[in-house]
Amino acid sequence: MIYLDNAATTMMKPECVVRAVADAMTSFGGVGRGVHLASIAAGMAVYRARAAVANLLGAPGASSVAFTNNATMALNIAIDGLLAPGQRALTTAASHNSVLRPLFRLRDTADCSVDIAPIAADGSLDFEVYAELLKHKPALVAVTHASNLTGDVYDVARMCAMAHEAGAKFVLDAAQTAGSYPLNMAEIGADVVCFTGHKSLLGPQGTGGLCVACGTEIAPLLEGGSGTHSYDERHPLFMPERLEAGTLNAHGVAGLAAGIGYIEGTLGGPSGVHEHAGALAQHFADAVSGVSGVKVYGRSDACDRGSIVALNIADVDSAEVADRLASDYDICVRAGAHCAPLMHKALGTQSQGAVRFSFAAANTVADADAAAKAVREIAHAVGQGC
Missing domain, CATH: 3.90.1150.10 (Aspartate Aminotransferase, domain 1)
Incomplete structure (x- = not known):
């Protein structure tokens, strides 16, 4: 084949990823759900994975990384948590449905407006039209780093600078680039970078997350168990717990961390x-x-x-x-x-x-x-x- x-x-995961998941399956307890060694081992592994993601993607630090099931969930969390009812959003025609459908849902249910910057027949973005649409003063710009159809990689640093100048938050869909293309969140200036683990990060399916810049506050999409502040009626608002309701997939996250280690240690980053x-x-x-x-x-x-x-x-x-x-x-x-x-x-x-x-x-x-x-x-x- x-x-x-x-x-x-x-499909072809490094052996270290397979081994990390298998070891975790037989040694991890619940993350943040106990003070025994099995729970502590899971918590430390998840922390190391957060730090590995932050280092790879140029995020502010380990606590800025929240884990989800995939990039789709991460994008839903970011878009839903940053775009208030009645506000305007901007994306491009290169976007995946994981960006488009959350925006269209808010258009249909929360009276949000959605503008779409066109893509030319050769796959390139029309920056002149993008600039014109920014004059509509969107609250949020959510775009893809690279088209999942053509592989064209867009100048997201330029797009982000233009979005910030217009007063918008900038969410980057890095599903196709995290791990396989140089990406530094700080250099781009993105407010949120969403990633998935099962593509170029070489991790298992069911892993992904979002990196959140300092000062960017995303309203939680889900609320529930957090392992801390159990007597509070609402979910904790400190990162990364604010975006992680329920028990994490620590087994998969251990594999994700192993994949990142393989990328950096064996593949040259x-x-x-x-x-x-x-x-x-x-x-x-x-x-x-x-x-x-x-x-x-x-x-x-x-x-x-x-x-x-x-x-x-x-x-x-x-x-x-x-x-x-x-x-x-x-x-x-x-x-x-x-x-x-x-x-x-x-x-x-x-x-x-x-x-x-x-x-x-x-x-x-x-x-x-x-x-x-x-x-x-x-x-x-x-x-x-x-």
């Missing part, structure tokens, strides 16, 4: 991952771009590029191409809408979808070459009417 669906989830996986994506894109019938999307010169390549072959439905890749070549990719409806509209692919090849640290040049060969053969067969 050649696994090129890493933008959905990385996010820069090293980006250099390797980005080069594979470029190698693959170069190999298929000239093939008759193949159209590659995004990868604009106006954007930096991640490790994703999206394409179509003639007018063949993307799901059919993905099925051929899986059944005839044992190559795993993703087809369809990728939870990015506005991006597909921008690219003109809302009916056909697109076939997404996404590379990671575990992939090789041989993987990229095999995928390119398969695309060429399928395109040739399509051209022959097969």
Whole structure:
């Protein structure tokens, strides 16, 4: 099997991640739920994981990191907790449904307004329109760091500076970049960075979270058990407990910390991952771009590029191409809408979808070459009417 669906989830986890989860399963008690050694071991592991995330992403410190089940939950917490009824928000057409749907829910239920900055057909952001929409004075700007469809990486530091100048809080969806692309929250200036553990951070599914800048107060989305202040009627408002109701997935978080350690200790950090996986994506894109019938999307010169390549072959439905890749070549990719409806509209692919090849640290040049060969053969067969 050649696994090129890493933008959905990385399948080939380092052995240290597997071992960390297995060890935690047989030794952890509840985090903050006791003074015995099993509970203390879980609490210390979670603290080390917070510190590892903060160091990797440039967050203020361990207490600024709250863990959730995934980036979707983190984005819901951030958006719901920062956007008050009747306020205005701004996003872009590159956003994932994990940004769009919480905003549209608040539009429909809380009288919030949602503006959307367009994406050009080459995948780039129109900064002039973005600047014009900021004149509407949104309270919140929530954008993606990199498109999960095309891999185009946006100049979020510039977007953040413009948002702050307009008086808006800035929430960054880093689901596609945390661990695989250089990202420093302090340098960007973001108020919140949301991440997931099961993609480029090499952690288990069911892990993720948000990093919150000093002075940014997010209203809790969930309330319940916290392990402290049990006689208070409402949930504690200090970080990170204010955003973590209920028992944490300490077993998964231990695996997440191991994944981060592997990235930094073995892979050369996010820069090293980006250099390797980005080069594979470029190698693959170069190999298929000239093939008759193949159209590659995004990868604009106006954007930096991640490790994703999206394409179509003639007018063949993307799901059919993905099925051929899986059944005839044992190559795993993703087809369809990728939870990015506005991006597909921008690219003109809302009916056909697109076939997404996404590379990671575990992939090789041989993987990229095999995928390119398969695309060429399928395109040739399509051209022959097969």
